[in-house]
Amino acid sequence: MSTPQADAATVTAWVGDAVMAPSMHNAQPWQFRYVPATGELRLRMDLTRSMPHTDSHHRSMHVSCGAALFNLRVAAAHAGWTAHVRPLPDPADPHLLASVRFVEAADPDGVADLYPAIRRRRSSREAFTDERVPAALLDALSGAARSEGVGLSVLGEWQAEAVLDVVEDAAQDERLSPEARAEIARWTGSGVEGPDGIPTYAFGPRRRGGRAPARDFAVGRHLPERRSAVFEHAPCLVVLGTAQDRPPDWLLAGQALERVLLQATADGLSTSLNSQALEHPELRWLLRDPHAGTSTSFPQMLLRLGYGPMVPPTPRRDVGDVLAIDDERGDRAE
Known part of the structure; x- marks a missing residue:
């Protein structure tokens, strides 16, 4: 019996949740590629969004992509799937950060309940109250x-x-x-x-x-x-x-x-x-x-x-700009 695979529309929705993750200067340095024939989703760094001076070793890019990867796990768990992540799967390709396959299964990591927070989370630069965090x-x-x-x-x-x-x-x-x-x-x-x-x-x-x-x-710019x-x-x-x-x-x-x-x-x-x-x-x-x-x-x-005020979200790239989906022959769909 063949193992069920997540369809492209479902994976697209999960990637839409993944990209709500924070990133340095909101550069969103991730690229995803889904291969329906094998059920594999690949996550790569987008080097066009690197910061050579302040992140010369791409540490922050890894951290940002890791945050997106966790959102992906939460989104899949919320839908009744488990994301099996293989980090840095190809030593010859260090920019390929993860290979992910999805299996219909319960939530072994206990993360599904965090799903509502994905789109509520904000990076706040406001003043907080002096109330202590318990x-x-x-x-x-x-x-x-x-x-x-x-x-x-x-x-x-x-x-x-x-x-x-x-x-x-x-x-x-x-x-x-x-x-x-x-x-x-x-x-x-x-x-x-x-x-x-x-x-x-x-x-x-x-x-x-x-x-x-x-x-x-x-940084010195006048904003009246x-x-x-x-x-x-x-x-x-x-x-x-x-x-x-x-x-x-x-x-x-x-x-x-x-x-x-x-x-x-x-x-x-x-x-x-x-x-x-x-x-x-x-x-x-x-x-x-x-x-x-x-x-x-x-x-x-x-x-x-x-404890601080609610702040508006920062913008996000369209999922179509960060996700490529191969066709059934294994070619990348346009």
Whole structure:
């Protein structure tokens, strides 16, 4: 008896959910290809969306694609299928990040319940309230990361102060780097009118007080309509980290990141990502938590959690631009 395979329309819908994942500067650096004859979905990096200066080793691209991969798993599980992921299946083709096959089965990873959060999740650059995040929620988020084989460290007060100093150093380096400013300008601001990048409405307010890390995508550009706000004085910061620092770990970190973000969204939390310090190797080392053991030896993402206003979504590319489907003969359909 042949094994049932997901049809192209179903896989297309799942990819539509996958691409709701966050990515550095909302560049959306993923390409999918579905082969109905074999039931295989392939995920590749789209190198036309790389950032050679701030992501020269494609670490952030791996993390972003890993987040999309997790959304794909959730979407399939919600529909009663299990996505079997084979990461980096071809050593001769490092840009092929995953091969995925789908089997009609129960939800062994327990992720189907996260499905409603996929399209509710936002990357917020707004000020949060000073209300503390309950320890029980933080414990649950740590458990979500562990379920994906990744560590999550909740920073104490003195650790957060040290990390905030690192983030400020990264922001200063960014302001002084023409290359970094050029990459940011490409993906942000008034020039962004298409289905990718970060439009000005998503910049969030200028920080006029508080200590929360708030990346300023204006980078010196004058935006007269932009408001200002006082951010949290004691932000809730967590660091997502892996035991090793290789492409498979980056891909794993992306899946864990999205699991944490979806769980946080389901729990009513606002989330803000900050990769600024992680873009500098000498600063990234300083984000390590010396008390967290080897599970978080290599920081992959800094997250800020709290309670803030609902924000609008950033744009997304059309599924037809990121998904190719082969015809029955194995040729790519146009």
